[in-house]
Amino acid sequence: MAGYASDWRNAYSGTPAAVVRPGGTEEVAAVVALCAEAGVAMVPQGGNTGLCGAAVPDHTGGQVVLSLTRMRRIRDVDLANQTITVEAGAVLKSVQAAAAAAGRLFPLSLGAEGSCTIGGNLATNAGGTGVLRYGTMRDLTLGLEVVLPDGRIWNGLRGLRKDNTGYDLKQLFIGAEGTLGVITAAVLKLFPAVRNRATAWIALPGPQAGIDLIGILREQAGDRLTGFEIMSRQSLGFVLRHASGARDPFGERHPWYALVELNDTLPAAGLDGVLESALGDAIGTGVVSDAVIASSPAQAAALWALREGISEAQNHEGPSLKHDVSVPVSRIPTFLARTDRALRELVPGIRIVTYGHVGDGNLHYNLSKPERSGDAEFQARAADLARVIYDATSACDGSISAEHGLGQSKRGIVADYKGRHELDLMRGLKQLFDPRGLMNPGKLLPD
């Protein structure tokens, strides 16, 4: 059962009572009904790539892991309706491939796409690198099929873009981290296939320049701006040190970098020209220090690998204290300047690995220990460091979890950053859906 008992990073582990792998919705319902009858807690699990311990059971030996990974069928592709209906255990990459085979795009894209599942993407409201243009999983979902905590099946598999018949129940299960029921299938939106892309790696003097560049690109490329990722030199440095074949696109070091992607559905959209002209203007005004535009899909993939490799590379540098925050885009430069300073005062020599989906205001503000410091010594400071980051996030009207969720890691501390009435309503919903508290207990909600 080892693969189901701990997460991708081995940061969280537990002791399952059993691992159950149903092959269809009726089987999920039967398992859930049996667990409910016996009063046994359940932990829904997909690809187990989550980063906050939400898919891992506790240590009591009393929780059943309910793995959806056998349920991976593509049930339907409806081209006229621009939808795809898939089972919850389908791996994201296979859903992207099924859409492509039908001449369409399913736009959710993230580093774990070869292993994470649609059920996990829904339960965490996954974001990733295409949110700027296509939105998060909430925006990409039209309908759900869910097994409720008592074993009843709710068939909400409606492929409708308009439906004003009351509360939008599917949105409650999205982002619920498996605490309200088990998602077994979903109707997802498809988009026209992308036929033209332009990708650039850009050197920036600082985060403010990144924000200015987003403005220039929005003005000149409109909604062709699909991805805008930012990375500090520290983040790129880890990738260059640990990822095989990684190469710095520039001869000299720069403090910050951006990775930009434009896309279009027209084959001859001339995106390289649009990007070249916008970057030329940005270089002229000192917003951008240097830039390279990928001249082939292989080169674009190599640039994306530098970005996607940060998470893995940081694992080689000892414990990575992850903070997945969002603040309004306009406040990012001030937020970073103040918080970087406060963190360095608290732990001199700390290595701050800042990167992420800055176009969405979402930063992965991850911390590595100072060179030559011990793992345990650094871990002992984790709570103090998190407090500095979350207080600063809150002061900027931000969120302490932009995309990974609360799971085990942030469920306690969230109580300090959400209003009492909001938490009361959340607890009320949990009580309504799962009065006996059997669905993924110990996750998301504070005690």
Ligand code: FAD
């Ligand atoms: P799991 O880890 O198995 O589960 C996650 C949560 O969903 C748990 O609470 C679990 O109980 C619940 N769950 C799973 N399946 C179901 C179901 N069928 N019904 C109800 N609840 C269910 N996330 C982002 O948002 N953006 C990123 O860019 C991103 N990049 C990543 C890069 C790497 C290298 C890694 C390792 C992770 C990344 N993640 C990212 C985090 C993670 O991949 C996502 O949260 C993903 O959506 C989790 O999917 P999963 O199938 O692995 O879910």
Ligand code: 2HG
């Ligand atoms: C990403 O954007 C992921 O690369 C993972 O959300 C971030 O590992 C992390 O902290």
Ligand code: ZN
């Ligand atoms: Zn991310």
